[in-house]
Amino acid sequence: MTPFLFDARTRDFDKAMARQLQIEFKKISNRMMPERNTQRFSHGRRWSTKPDNGGDEAGEMQVHSFELSTRFEDIVSHNLAVLPDFRQRIAESMFSQLMGSLYETVNRSTSKSGNVVDAKAHESLAHAFLAALRQIEFGVDEDGNVSMPEFHLGSEAYESMTASLEAQGPEFREEVERVKAEKIAKALERETERLSKFPHDEEG
Incomplete structure (x- = not known):
């Protein structure tokens, strides 16, 4: 056998x-996470990165x-x-x-x-949402379109947040739209400044 x-x-x-x-x-x-936004590296169990305000200085598998x-x-x-x-x-x-x-x-x-943003420090989840929105910087994708932020919540938190947002009046909604418009304009401005640093061929 x-x-x-x-x-x-x-x-x-x-x-x-x-x-x-x-x-x-x-x-x-x-x-x-779209595959175009992911990267793969071959490395050992540990690595280090340039320190910044929020990133880790060292990490490991x-x-x-x-x-x-x-x-x-x-x-x-x-x-x-x-x-x-x-x-x-x-x-x-x-x-x-x-x-x-x-x-x-x-x-x-x-x-x-x-x-x-501490939700307990605000009068409602909706106002905590607005406070978070004010602190977020919008990004711009490779096509020049502004990427809107995503809020990840559990099912119960999502239902509570939705109910709180729907309970707000028109003034609150207008403020949300104003903040969004301001963030979009700043994102496009930053992208224009970034692109201006790279040489490009003149047409014609």
């Missing part, structure tokens, strides 16, 4: 599963782990139909851990820079 008869096939299966997991993970992560299980009956009966669902659950768990690390990093950075 030859031991580990299917060793090569097992390696092939693992490689195929890993490739499919990468595809599933990309599909999920691209909803939050963090271990992410999770546990999934499948029914023993599905293994015994060779039920391959469970594989797509199992693969999807792995990809979603990986993305959940990634987002947890991302929020933790953002929280650490904003706490360090002091760019934090």
